[in-house]
Amino acid sequence: MQHFLFKRIDNAQLIIFRVCYGLLVCMECFGAIATGWVHRVFIAPKFTFTFIGFDWLQPLPGNGMYFYFALMGILGIFITVGYRYRLAAFGFAFMWTGVYLMQKTAYNNHYYLLMLLAFIMAFFPANRNLSLDAKLNPAIKTDLMPNYIRWIIILQLFIVYTYAAVAKLYGDWFDLTVIEVLMQGKKELPVLGEVLQQRWTHWIIAGFGIVFDLLVVPALLWKPTRKIAFLLGIFFHLFNSIVFQIGIFPYLSLAFCLFFFEPQTLRKLFFRGKGVKVPEAIWVPAHSNLLLVVLGVYFTVQLVLPLRHLAIKGDVLWTEEGHRLSWRMMLRSRQGLAEFTVVDKATQEKHQVDLGQYLSKKQQRKVGCYPDYIWQFAQHLKKEYQAKGKDVGVYVSAKVKVNKGPWGAFIDPRVDLTAVPWQHFTHHEWILPQENQ
Incomplete structure (x- = not known):
């Protein structure tokens, strides 16, 4: 195991990936400003739905x-040019984590992956070549890295893709219901719009989606299928980029493929220099045991966390409990309607809340059908009325529809949501069971 993990290999894969990664996160951040995403998500809303437990993490005021x-x-x-790399990489990792945790209205699994990758890259020695750091301090320059660096990336990708494939193994994917619902919103796309409404297209998407997610990492690892897998990856990720417009993720996924190609091939393409002679001697760092423990804990969490919904009562597609942080991507479409009633505990006076006075249209859609949004907004209302000197309870009547299923009552209207705690790993009994609909 030590020979496998700590043998030194050519670091061309990591160095080129660092450049791609830096360019992509730069485009993501400046693009978020240019497209108005920052304004829509952080500046325009009066109220921000943070991840529960991070209410203190609020958007900066004004601009x-x-x-x-x-x-x-x-x-x-x-990061791209490798200047003050460690400081820049950790700075971005912490700042992006702040972005991720301070709002979830624009939640995306890919934002979570970028958060994990940002910290992984911050620990990697990705500035040891083709960087200003190496030019200013030649002592750090090297063409080598330990093998475990490459395999951390590969294992992380394997977990993401495998769980994404397994999550698709359910009825609404196999009978094309979820794909039909997702494609209905793409009718206006030029050229592709009409094609995406065809039944045969849905069958191709359903089959290719599972097979690609399940086999792409093994296919990239095996040399005879590597180029085919890469070409299919280009098609798959460009399709996702055009149809779903999910930011840098498709291009980041293609950049990950660098870790599957031989370093000497990459050097010929990008460095145009001689190959690197890799020493046979194994160098095991003094902190190797600590490193193995940290990696063991990290990947154990990565393997277990996406399965937590299996230990929570109810169907995750209905309750949403355990959905996030589990690579359950493009699996369902939810619609919902929720009415919030504030009851003054002293006078029993009731007041129905006008959501439009508090929330953007996108936030209203979220609060209509997701239990954590409903619970959070109930807490917000309670605090607002407390500031006015009133002690109130908040009751919610909500109906939800998943994919093409029937509408059903979602929240127990008899429960004061301000009086119940939020629990991350257990079921909330005020979420009504789907089987009763």
């Missing part, structure tokens, strides 16, 4: 989030 994203974009440039 502060523009400067926040601009700084992250600059850090992306520093």
